[in-house]
Amino acid sequence: MNIILGICGSIAAYKSATLVRLLVKGGANVKVVMTPDATSFITPLTLSTLSKNPVLVDYFIPETGEWNNHVELGLWADLMLIAPASANTLAKMANGLCDNLLMAVYLSAKCPVYFAPAMDLDMWRHSATRENISKVQSFGNILIPPNTGELASGLHGEGRMAEPEEIEAFIIAGIKKKLPLANKKALVTAGPTYEAIDPVRFIGNHSSGKMGFAIADEMAALGADVTLVAGPTAQLSQQKSVTRINVTSAAEMLEACLQYFKESDICVMSAAVADYTPVTVAEQKIKKKDDDFSIGLKKTTDILSELGKQKQDGQILIGFALETNDEELNAIDKLQRKNLDFIVLNSLKDEGAGFKADTNKITIIDKNLQKTAYTLKSKTEVARDICTKIIELIKK
Structure with missing residues (x-):
């Protein structure tokens, strides 16, 4: 499959390296699109090396004068995964805001979109976040629920992004349900x-x-x-x-x-x-004899x-x-x-x-x-x- 992995500004972005590796190992062709803030948490070089594709961050590439065509990327993808999906990005997804390349690709995508939220406990529980998630799901996008565990703030609770292995398994299970020999x-x-x-x-x-x-x-x-x-x-x-x-x-x-x-x-x-x-x-091993041998x-x-x-x-x-x-x-x-x-x-x-x-x-x-x-x-x-x-x- 052609998979676009969107990465947002979150400490959970460190898990994206493992996630890219799992997807590529599973046979996917992965292109990574990062928000500018995400580059503060994990380098594009790491993800480019693992995905074997250039990592895209900006609309324009000043060195070459070229631009990253968000429409073509949206059409190229068989599946889009945003992991981690920050509270900021979820708000943009819910309301159609388009101020970075990742959001432009999301709004251009024709394929199924999965999202794995990552944020602190109070942000996750906030009514605005809950409303945004419901709205994003109402568009047909698929939530990969977060785990409960230790958070970057030191709190313990819900909001920790699902582990890369869990995300991979979740996507595979979703794909299999739609296949012609599912449940056989x-x-x-x-x-x-x-x-x-x-x-x-x-x-x-x-x-x-x-x-x-x-x-x-x-x-x-x-x-x-x-x-x-x-x-x-x-x-x-x-x-x-x-x-x-x-x-x-x-x-x-x-x-x-x-x-x-x-x-x-x-x-x-x-x-x-x-x-x-x-x-x-x-x-025991049958020894060779001079005469004929029958079985x-x-x-x-x-x-x-x-x-x-x-x-x-x-x-x-x-x-x-x-x-x-x-x-x-x-x-x-x-x-x-x-x-x-x-x-x-x-x-x-x-x-x-x-x-x-x-x-x-x-x-x-x-x-x-x-x-x-x-x-x-x-x-x-x-x-x-x-x-x-x-x-x-x-x-x-």
Whole structure:
């Protein structure tokens, strides 16, 4: 997101450095706009270094003869946050006064505006301040309530600006409420499974887990509460909110899926689960012999089929089919046998698709046998296409 952070003249401005760092670390592009008084409490150089953008204070830049276009800044922002918001600035926001760049940007903003007040106890309690806050909220602006604690005056009470971590969490929670998968619980599987032969060797496959991780990240970005059951893989989630459950074998993946499926609104089974596992696992490393060596195999439990049997009304269940021949026929058979809402088909015959690649080429087939074919795309873009189909199902 493009975020404008407005900073006013308050001792709480020292917290702005941490706040900028958190927002940038969370993936935001941050531009800081300060009131002239704010520069007495924290330097623009500090905030410029942390935000990686010039800090704006005045309308005009005498050295270059340029001006900071408040209208463009207001249009650029996806979100505006004023923290700390002083009593003086709140009064200006309430009455449309525009005597500095921050107020000009505020009055030009088309995006949601959050404000985190910071002031002493008596100022916070004053009826004029209370009236100004109510008026600012009536314009659709969102209050981040202050904490109760030690104040700069030595008093103890309400008026202490919320901590940077609390402000970040407040904003994230507000954003998530408006996302298309808000309040949805999702279960995603990713990666291979390893079926042990002995303490050293295993039967596995070439799955990297990239597709499953991309889907989990996209669903989390769309507001879902995501549990990711991951086989052995070096992949990492980009979304901090994703809960990762690490497993190794098909049996462990089955156990984890059965545990979380009942509470899930959406389940996307993209892991490449082993169809067979050794009948016995040697306790010690098997030594190489001169003659041939055979391993007895038994079928693993079909996780997707088991979930299809347990699926309740309102749950969405999605499977994957990686095929090498009779692709559509095999995918449709799997779709129908396993009680899926749709299946994602990809073929190893398509260059750039399949295991380990950063790209994929898919066809989505729903339970009405409607097919949607997509061109070769990055797995991140493929994850978006899959999530778009899920959102369409939810809205039906």
